[in-house]
Structure formats: C-alpha cells, structure tokens
Amino acid sequence: MTGLSLSHLSVHRGPCPVVDDVTLEVKPGECVGLIGPNGAGKTTLMRAALGLIAHKGDSSIARLSSAERARAAAWLPQMREIAWPVSVETLVGLGRTPHMGPAQRPGPLDRAAIDAALARMELAQFAGRRATALSGGEQARVLIARALAQEAPVLIADEPIAGLDPAHQITTMRIFSDLAAEGRLVLVALHDLGLAARFCTRLVLMHRGRLVADGEPADVLNSDNLARVFGLRAFMAETEDGPVFQPLEVV
Numbered sequence: 105m106t107g108l109s110l111s112h113l114s115v116h117r118g119p120c121p122v123v124d125d126v127t128l129e130v131k132p133g134e135c136v137g138l139i140g141p142n143g144a145g146k147t148t149l150m151r152a153a154l155g156l157i158a159h160k161g162d163s164s165i166a167r168l169s170s171a172e173r174a175r176a177a178a179w180l181p182q183m184r185e186i187a188w189p190v191s192v193e194t195l196v197g198l199g200r201t202p203h204m205g206p207a208q209r210p211g212p213l214d215r216a217a218i219d220a221a222l223a224r225m226e227l228a229q230f231a232g233r234r235a236t237a238l239s240g241g242e243q244a245r246v247l248i249a250r251a252l253a254q255e256a257p258v259l260i261a262d263e264p265i266a267g268l269d270p271a272h273q274i275t276t277m278r279i280f281s282d283l284a285a286e287g288r289l290v291l292v293a294l295h296d297l298g299l300a301a302r303f304c305t306r307l308v309l310m311h312r313g314r315l316v317a318d319g320e321p322a323d324v325l326n327s328d329n330l331a332r333v334f335g336l337r338a339f340m341a342e343t344e345d346g347p348v349f350q351p352l353e354v355v
C-alpha cells in the first residue's frame with residue numbers, strides 16, 4: 105500500500121516560505137487531520153505533496169509519474185465548482201479515468217466503483233440529474249463521490265465538509281474514517297476542530313508554514329496550542345460519544 109512521505113518540503117512565494125521545511129510520514133490506515141488558521145499553508149502543503157506546484161524537498165507522491173500518481177492519490181481541492189452540465193453519474197465516472205485506456209468505456213469493475221461511490225455518498229437518487237442543477241452541498245458530495253470512485257489508496261482532501269449540512273459533515277467524516285479503517289490513507293484539511301478531534305486518528309497542526317504539533321487530537325488541541333496558534337480558548341472533554349470540542353472565546 106502507498107504511504108505519504110514528505111521530507112524537508114518547502115514552497116516559496118516570493119522570498120517567503122509559505123511551507124517551511126515540512127517533514128511528515130503518514131501511513132495507510134491513518135486518517136490525519138491537517139489543521140491550522142487561515143493562511144497557515146495547508147493547501148499549499150497538500151498541493152506540493154501531490155506534485156501540483158513547484159517545491160523544494162521530496163514527496164513520495166510528487167515523484168511518481170503522472171499516470172502512477174492518478175492511480176495512487178485522489179485529490180479533492182477546496183474550489184468545488186462543477187462547470188459541465190453532465191449527469192451526476194457521468195461526473196462520478198470521471199473518477200475512473202486513471203483505470204481506463206483512451207476511449208475505453210466503463211467496464212463492470214468501473215460500474216461497480218461508480219455505483220458504490222454514489223451509494224456511499226447517498227447520491228443514487230441523483231444519478232441521472234444534471235450535476236450543475238444540484239445545490240452547492242449536493243455538488244460537494246458529488247465531487248467527493250468522484251474521488252471515492254477513483255479507489256486510490258491515498259485520499260487528500262482540502263476542506264471537503266465546508267458547506268455541507270451537519271448530518272452530511274458527520275457522514276462524510278465517518279466515510280473518511282472508515283476508508284482509513286479499510287487500510288487507505290486519508291489526509292484532510294479541516295477548520296472544524298470538533299469533527300477533526302472526533303474522526304481523525306491523528307492531527308497535524310500548521311502555523312506560518314511550519315508543522316508545530318503532530319499527535320493524538322487531545323494532545324494537539326491543548327490550551328497552549330489553541331491560544332498560540334488559533335488565538336482561541338475552548339472547551340474540550342472526552343465523552344462516551346468521543347471528544348467534544350467547543351471554541352469559547354478569542355484570546
């Protein structure tokens with residue numbers, strides 16, 4: 105199975121590093137939440153890790169050929185506009201492109217992957233609908249389904265639950281955590297620290313381009329990190345339903 109190994113990864117914008125000497129190992133079976141305030145460098149780190157932008161240092165995925173990368177990693181970018189008026193089923197089917205030859209029609213394995221992704225994202229009833237005619241949250245779920253249909257061992261997602269209603273936020277985070285339990289590697293940037301604490305096996309905290317904490321959610325979301333990095337005071341408790349996190353006040 106494919107892991108993600110970043111070694112001394114840096115990205116410069118002008119003279120300043122916006123990702124600064126990041127070394128990180130993520131293994132199959134982990135659901136890692138990438139957290140940090142606006143501008144911390146989360147998107148830039150993920151794009152560099154995927155080889156989508158110029159960087160210094162090494163990423164085990166960026167160094168693959170583009171065909172290998174497309175089979176190894178699914179990418180859900182932050183911008184989620186669907187521009188083409190194709191059916192939901194057709195759009196989700198695009199996730200199978202790395203597994204198909206040029207002009208090849210979807211085979212039984214592709215159909216099964218598309219149907220499973222539609223079912224997992226509760227989109228079966230939308231399969232024939234025009235994707236551009238769905239609500240913003242529904243479109244977001246369609247794009248997650250496309251990434252699931254890719255069946256890549258690595259899923260990297262940039263704020264995938266932004267704009268989803270609370271039930272679908274929980275459902276989607278549970279799907280990511282289930283994918284990790286099935287042996288895939290999930291790296292997901294999140295601003296909802298409560299859902300990050302509840303569904304991620306590990307949190308990685310970025311601040312001004314650097315990794316400043318990495319570990320179990322309760323350890324990373326300590327009062328010192330919250331105040332120093334997020335400028336926040338928060339309530340956090342372990343309950344029988346898992347960790348509960350509530351931001352209280354700006355400090």
Ligand SMILES: Nc1ncnc2c1ncn2[C@@H]1O[C@H](COP(=O)(O)OP(=O)(O)OP(=O)(O)O)[C@@H](O)[C@H]1O
Nearest residue numbers: 117118122140141142143144145146147148149182
């Ligand atoms: N193309 C660019 N040119 C110049 N600066 C950039 C560019 N892209 C990003 N930056 C800067 O790099 C820094 C990191 O941006 P990035 O988008 O990675 O942050 P982020 O942690 O994902 O933030 P957010 O939570 O707001 O999405 C920011 O200060 C941003 O302004």
